[in-house]
Structures are given as structure tokens and as C-alpha cells.
Amino acid sequence: MDGTGSATVTVTIQVNRFTPRPERPNRHFDSPFRKAASPFGSTRKHPRGRQWRQEYTLRAHPHDTVLDCLLTIKRTLDPTLAFRYSCAHGMCGSDAAAVNGTPTLLCTAKVCDYAKQGRPGDGFRRTAAADNPASGTRSLARLDSGNADASRDAAASATPAADMPDLGVIELAPLPGFPVQRDLIADIDPMLEQIKRLQPYLQADGVLATTHEGKVDVLEYLQKPEQLAKYELLSNCIACGLCEGSCPVFAGGEAFIGPAALVVASRFINDSRDDAARQRLDAIDTVDGIAACQSVRACSRPCPRGIDVGEEMWQLTTAVRER
């Protein structure tokens, strides 16, 4: 069986970890000399904390996803590792992270596609599925003394055997361009705020439809299939942020509202039922709006919903110029 078949292999997951420093209680709260709170709120966007790199070696199948590996690590090796996920099927967009430096959904990234040969660099703390005095690793059996038997079994099932093929190393980091909350969890609030700013809902009066008896029944929003086709793909955006993580201009949404927000704007601008296309074009015609897009088009490649984000940015640029 080759290295990408169904045989069990060993894989090493390297994680760039981060733990925020706990807020210290203000011992001088009642002091008349304490610093007044800023009227603009906290200006610290990136919480301070401890950063380190950690490496986990475990048993996996080549067609397992990176999310599968993280769940194994969480259950059998290191319950402190933090990451976010929900559907595990590429539908919710909550598990966006950088896999080998590329913004990707953890639940769609297969181990066999991303593991690369090469030994881990220095500076990694090493954790394997079973005690290994040679590498100074530890098992969950020690971490979870309340359920030692179950923990030992789970750790044993993830323990790489000496004769297993080694598929290589996968490097994980939080989604670029966003503040980090903890380990692989990025704070995507800046993106959600920018999406909200562009009013991501239908603005239309609709047409009053009547029943056979002539009574008002429902508000209808009639549309032809070719009109639906103009924005249908755009409505599949799941706000995962992969396009923003790939964009060299986005970086937290301060200089550029970001491609995800603009894709949502484009979805409504292209919707024949929406009455606010002109106002929407005005709203993105700002210094930090579509004008900030440099047409790098790095945003197109990672979109898990097949949206050509770079092309959409170009279409918006043209629509703003021509209005």
C-alpha cells in the first residue's frame, strides 16, 4: 500500500500557539489617581500573551482531515489546544486557519495533501500520543487522572508505531490578517462588522399579491431565472474569511473593508429585487472601500464556495466607475 492509501501513517502537526495574558485585577480601582478610562474604548487590538510553537505526532489515515487530527490531539494528547469548528463539512466557515501558510478550512484539508517531508524546526515543544522518554513527551493518561483507563486507551489508539510510514509535517497557524484570540482561533469580528456596515439584507418593497378572492396574501418578490443566476453563486458566501486572510491589503479591515464584505455588497447590487443598488455603490466608493483593492487577486484561490472573488472586485470597480 502506498503512502496515500488507507494504511495508517504517522503525521506530525506543528501548531503556532498563543495564550492571552489574563486581565489583572485593578488593585488601584478606588484610587483617585487611577488612570481614567479612554472615551474611545480599548485601543489594544492584539492582546498580549505567551507565544510558542508545539508539535504533536500521532497516528492518522492519509485521507483524514487536519480537523480530524486536531480532534484526536484534543481528546487524547492535549486538551488545552484551542481551535474552532462547527459543521466539519465545509459549510459553516468557522474553522478557517493557515495550513502550511495557506488560508484553508481545517475540515476540508486532507492530511495526504498537506503533509510534507522535512524535520520540524527547532523551538517546537514535542507531544506524542504515548509516553516517550526519549523525546520527553507525555500521554493523556497523566493529564486526565479522573478517567485514566479511557484516556490510556484513547492515547494508545493514537500512538504511532515504530514501523508506520511517516507522512510528514503539517504547519498550522491562525488565519492571517486577524487578531488572535487563542491558539488557532482568530477574532473575525472586524470582518463581521465590515459586512454589517454594508447592510447585508434585501431592501425591496415587494409587490402585493392577492388571492383568488382578491384579498392581500403575501408580498411577492418575482424574479426570472437569468436574474437569479446573476447573484446566486455570490449568495453562497459563508463568511469564512479565507479571502481576507489571503488579501495583502486587508490586515484587520482598517485600510480596506475587505473582499468578504464586498462580495456581500455585490450579491445585493446584482439582485434585481433590491432597490438600493445606487446607495450600495455609494457606500463602497470610499477610500477604504473598493478603491483600496489593488487587484492582487490572491483572494480568488482559497474560496471554498467557488466564488472568483478577484473578478467580483474588478466588476465592482467597473460598476462604481460607470455609475
Ligand code: SF4
Ligand atoms: S467570498 Fe469565499 S473565501 Fe471569501 S468569505 Fe465568502 S466564502 Fe469565504
Ligand code: FES
Ligand atoms: S467546520 Fe464548518 S466549514 Fe469547517
